[in-house]
Amino acid sequence: xxxxxxxxxxxxxxxxxxxxxxxxxxxxxxxxxxxxxxxxxxxxxxxxxxxxxxxxxxxxxxxxxxxxxxxxxxxxxxxxxxxxxxxxxxxxxxxxxxxxxxxxxxxxxxxxxxxxxxxxxxxxxxxxxxxxxxxxxxxxxxxxxxxxxxxxxxxxxxxxxxxxxxxxxxxxxxxxxxxxxxxxxxxxxxxxxxxxxxxxxxxxxxxxxxxxxxxxxxxxxxxxxxxxxxxxxxxxxxxxxxxxxxxxxxxxxxxxxxxxxxxxxxxxxxxxxxxxxxxxxxxxxxxxxxxxxxxxxxxxxxxxxxxxxxxxxxxxxxxxxxxxxxxxxxxxxxxxxxxxxxxxxxxxxx
Amino acid sequence: xxxxxxxxxxxxxxxxxxxxxxxxxxxxxxxxxxxxxxxxxxxxxxxxxxxxxxxxxxxxxxxxxxxxxxxxxxxxxxxxxxxxxxxxxxxxxxxxxxxxxxxxxxxxxxxxxxxxxxxxxxxxxxxxxxxxxxxxxxxxxxxxxxxxxxxxxxxxxxxxxxxxxxxxxxxxxxxxxxxxxxxxxxxxxxxxxxxxxxxxxxxxxxxxxxxxxxxxxxxxxxxxxxxxxxxxxxxxxxxxxxxxxxxxxxxxxxxxxxxxxxxxxxxxxxxxxxxxxxxxxxxxxxxxxxxxxxxxxxxxxxxxxxxxxxxxxxxxxxxxxxxxxxxxxxxxxxxxxxxxxxxxxxxxxx
DNA sequence: AATTAAAATGACAGCGCTAACATTTAGTGC
DNA sequence: GCACTAAATGTTAGCGCTGTCATTTTAATT
Numbered sequence: 001x002x003x004x005x006x007x008x009x010x011x012x013x014x015x016x017x018x019x020x021x022x023x024x025x026x027x028x029x030x031x032x033x034x035x036x037x038x039x040x041x042x043x044x045x046x047x048x049x050x051x052x053x054x055x056x057x058x059x060x061x062x063x064x065x066x067x068x069x070x071x072x073x074x075x076x077x078x079x080x081x082x083x084x085x086x087x088x089x090x091x092x093x094x095x096x097x098x099x100x101x102x103x104x105x106x107x108x109x110x111x112x113x114x115x116x117x118x119x120x121x122x123x124x125x126x127x128x129x130x131x132x133x134x135x136x137x138x139x140x141x142x143x144x145x146x147x148x149x150x151x152x153x154x155x156x157x158x159x160x161x162x163x164x165x166x167x168x169x170x171x172x173x174x175x176x177x178x179x180x181x182x183x184x185x186x187x188x189x190x191x192x193x194x195x196x197x198x199x200x201x202x203x204x205x206x207x208x209x210x211x212x213x214x215x216x217x218x219x220x221x222x223x224x225x226x227x228x229x230x231x232x233x234x235x236x237x238x239x240x241x242x243x244x245x246x247x248x249x250x251x252x253x254x255x256x257x258x259x260x261x262x263x264x265x266x267x268x269x270x271x272x273x274x275x276x277x278x279x280x281x282x283x284x285x286x287x288x289x290x291x292x293x294x295x296x297x298x299x300x301x302x303x304x305x306x307x308x309x310x311x312x313x314x315x316x317x318x319x320x321x322x323x324x325x326x327x328x329x330x331x332x333x334x335x336x337x338x339x340x341x342x343x344x345x346x347x348x349x350x
Numbered sequence: 351x352x353x354x355x356x357x358x359x360x361x362x363x364x365x366x367x368x369x370x371x372x373x374x375x376x377x378x379x380x381x382x383x384x385x386x387x388x389x390x391x392x393x394x395x396x397x398x399x400x401x402x403x404x405x406x407x408x409x410x411x412x413x414x415x416x417x418x419x420x421x422x423x424x425x426x427x428x429x430x431x432x433x434x435x436x437x438x439x440x441x442x443x444x445x446x447x448x449x450x451x452x453x454x455x456x457x458x459x460x461x462x463x464x465x466x467x468x469x470x471x472x473x474x475x476x477x478x479x480x481x482x483x484x485x486x487x488x489x490x491x492x493x494x495x496x497x498x499x500x501x502x503x504x505x506x507x508x509x510x511x512x513x514x515x516x517x518x519x520x521x522x523x524x525x526x527x528x529x530x531x532x533x534x535x536x537x538x539x540x541x542x543x544x545x546x547x548x549x550x551x552x553x554x555x556x557x558x559x560x561x562x563x564x565x566x567x568x569x570x571x572x573x574x575x576x577x578x579x580x581x582x583x584x585x586x587x588x589x590x591x592x593x594x595x596x597x598x599x600x601x602x603x604x605x606x607x608x609x610x611x612x613x614x615x616x617x618x619x620x621x622x623x624x625x626x627x628x629x630x631x632x633x634x635x636x637x638x639x640x641x642x643x644x645x646x647x648x649x650x651x652x653x654x655x656x657x658x659x660x661x662x663x664x665x666x667x668x669x670x671x672x673x674x675x676x677x678x679x680x681x682x683x684x685x686x687x688x689x690x691x692x693x694x695x696x697x698x699x700x
Numbered sequence: 701a702a703t704t705a706a707a708a709t710g711a712c713a714g715c716g717c718t719a720a721c722a723t724t725t726a727g728t729g730c
Numbered sequence: 731g732c733a734c735t736a737a738a739t740g741t742t743a744g745c746g747c748t749g750t751c752a753t754t755t756t757a758a759t760t
Contacts, residue, residue, distance in 0.1 A: 718743105723739080
């Protein structure tokens, strides 16, 4: 007792190594084994060309001998770079977004980033809460789906001063960068297509999704301009699936829609409509024409093959990733607004 | 110069606040504003019931005034708890896994965890590399798909001493906990089903996926036992899609398969086969019967409705999440091996 | 009011790493 | 060999938080 100084914890001799956990190997262990300082090990890991090759070799040997796995929490805290990118999508249940993530992730992975996923489609938690949770991991960048965010959300995002990419939509005033296409122009283009092909009756089958409704509104608007009178509309909840496509078409048919073009807000809905038509013995496209949206991989392989509107998703994902990386690296961008456009793909259902 | 002590950096008066970045609000800022110590703010955030309600109020006010967003890197480093769970799936392109993630995430989110996603289906990066990258974020737990991991991988995982859950398969010797079903029993059950229904010809249409091939082998084995002679097999690459389902059936038909039951390793493949049958004018199930695997949401809505083998994926995800949470909290598990079973769902294609 | 226990708060060190310098070593030309 | 530059390595001080005590305040009991 006598030599224990007032209150101060008396560290045991091996305190440094025996502390809590004590399990995992640290930089220091590697450094000791390699006979260099910790910073040299750090450099060997992060800037290998700043270290003499002999040293590098020693360090690498020590790393594999100890089975060292770097601690990115500590590294990120010290360097303020986490090598983490967060992608926020409405839902993984929608194949289209799951795919977007993939295309987006690839270039990021190659650039040494990991992608953390956030799903915003959970009504029980606000986007605000999600964003806050995400920011607490201090990602180097964030991908957002859509351009409509609550005021609180925008504030939070902007205050974090993190590179941001919004996708799947377009706006002249992005938070930072936006990579997408115009739902308005797309809706109008589909209306033009309907008229050009001579359909006198048009129906819409849309998910209750902000962007889908926006396309529908543009389509309806253009149709009115072009003098098309016979219009039916059906709305189904998200996420879209075959059942909703089937029941949606059933509803349209009950409503008095007797044939013409059905414009669906997703290929899945369109496929459901196709199935329902088949179950009812309606011939597509003779008695009923269908056009989808997205050009998902299955569209071309349906029977009959589905006409749809293609969004170049691989390109959109890649452009978004590259824009984000450029912003992180502080490189300038040609434009903060990148339009990837769309293409109407005509197959057998129209 | 005179009073600058040898080499030591001379910190400017406001060095503490003006340091690098200096941008983001820290616990200290909040504490100062609330007139308490940092640890009290920390407690107000993490253990609110350990703080007097008046203090809590002051702190919360200070937090919203400053727009403070906690830094989980720092918190995780200090507490050794990251509230991060990593899920490794083969690919998001496969709807089945994307869904699994969803079911798995829900209970975790409710328990205050965030899910980081890792895709192992990229041949350019070994599972080893992936696991290493994941471990460097020090997740509190890991979900793995499958039970076959390289020796290096197992070593790495085990050395990390992190709760682990393996899924989508079963093994008597899990790394930690396994939640899944027996592919062997499933394959045999499908064979029994084929025989019971009186099919004399059986074909398999399988993805080149370890578990799919395992089911197929079990099916073939049982078929042999039961004396079924006429068997055709087709293999397609992953990920499975409609095209591969169509071309797979086409191949079987070319090979001399003239009708009977086609056992597909995924519902998507089955759907592709169904489409191909329709395109060729083959009546299902009269001329050709089809059974899938997975009972994905679309299976019941196809026309004709697809017979398949149901895996209770929501339950599997939930059980996996709960097992992981139990392990993290140090609670004992009834058994480290949890079998969720399977059910053959007979609809219209058989 | 005095005594004791419980609740609330605080001081301090350190989690494992890296930025920013300082210092040492190797390389170059004359 | 010497001066000088560039390359390689090391020292130090945090990054922003929480665990572990120590201390103070409040409540409960006699």
